[in-house]
Amino acid sequence: MRLGLAYNQRPDSATESANKLSDPTQPPSTSDAYVEWDEPTTIDAVARALRIFGDVVHLEAVGDFASRLAASRIDLLFNMAEGHSGPNREAHVPAIAEFLGIRYTGSDPLTLSVALHKARAKDVLAQRGVPTAPYVLVERVDDLGLLRTANIYPAFLKPVWEGSSKGISQENYVETPRQAMARAAFLLDRYRQPVLAETYLPGHEFTVAIMGNDPSPRCLPTIRFQFEGLPAGSLPVMGYEAKWLWDVPESPLHVLECPAGIPDKADQSIQRVALAAYRALGCRDWARVDVRMDAYGAPHVIEVNPLPGIIPDLTANSCFPNAAHAAGIGYAELIQTVTRIAWRRLTGLELEASAPRRRLAGAA
Secondary structure (H helix, E strand, O other): OEEEEEEOEOOOHHHHHHHHHHOOOOOOOOOOOOOOOEOHHHHHHHHHHHOOOOEEEEEEOOOOHHHHHHOOOOOEEEEOOOOOOOOOHHHHHHHHHHHHOOOEOOOOHHHHHHHHOHHHHHHHHHHOOOOOOOEEEEOOHHHOOHHHHOOOOOEEEEEOOOOOOOOOOHHHEEOOHHHHHHHHHHHHHHHOOOEEEEEOOOOOEEEEEEEOOOOOOEEOOOEEEOHHHOOOOOOOOOOHHHHHHOOEOOEOOOOEEOOOOOOHHHHHHHHHHHHHHHHHOOOOOEEEEEEEEOOOOOEEEEEEEOOOOOOOOHHHOOHHHHHHHHOOOOHHHHHHHHHHHHHHHHHOOOOOOOOOOOOOOOOO
16 A cells, blocks of 8 residues: 655744745744644654555645645545645645545545634534634724624634644733734734634633544543643643743643543533534544633633644643543554544545565665
8 A cells, every 4th residue: 555644844943934035925023934834753753653554655745745646646645734824724735635536534625724714613613503702803904993892801812724823822812902902903913814802711721632433433531731830820821832932842841631630521521512513514534622611611612623733742742642642542553543544434444554565685
């Protein structure tokens, strides 16, 4: 069997600086332009896991990706590419694969686009009866006045189609319309996209990793974010600072509690809401759903992540691998399980490991 691996590799600082100068679509003066992309260690770990099924073709999703994919002669594409820019960037790789008639893992282009656009995702969730916080969408500077009369305070603001906590700062918490308007104006200018202002939920935050397809997708053990591990006085959110500034190898944060130490009834309620969101957005094979409690302890969906982060180092606080570990699933097994789930969905068949190749006489 021949598998493709679609990914975006995070550039080094020199390459990143050159890209920002040459690409006018990149927001000005941001330090988080490529945080969604993967490090070489993650890409290599996924490739090693996939080799149990056969040859693996690396297909970085940049430049002439479409022509390289067309020429790759692969049987299945493992998609972990985040895309470059725009509200549909996570849909680019699967859309190209569909156009070429190539099978791929994970959700389809429609789900990936809707899930990435936080406001459209919330619209779908609300229509399907999945609880999510009230919000206002500020699409341009002329819309800032919407925040004057919105019944959402205190509120938290986010760029509407970013991931990996890009643009999610401690400073995005606001208590008054005046604060909201100032912060929204800043985010509109910095990220060149609409801004979501939603009611701030003061309760505990959880994330649920889900694998599988109907009729029986499976929740892995629920993770609770232990915000007590954040610096004193900080807002209890897993924002850019918590993920990329405060959590460093020399001083790691201990913020993931998995399994979450909560009563079974509460856990079941959280997982039920997460599964409802997974189905409402049409997720396939795997996804991670972020859930936060309101002041009354009721779970609300914050975001749905059909392309979950999968850093292999458990100390890096990558949620899906940590949830899998708590379920007794190692990293390679996690990647292989998702691949098998996708293959079963696509073909109705089980995907077996390939037979080991014999070494040629005299081979090094």
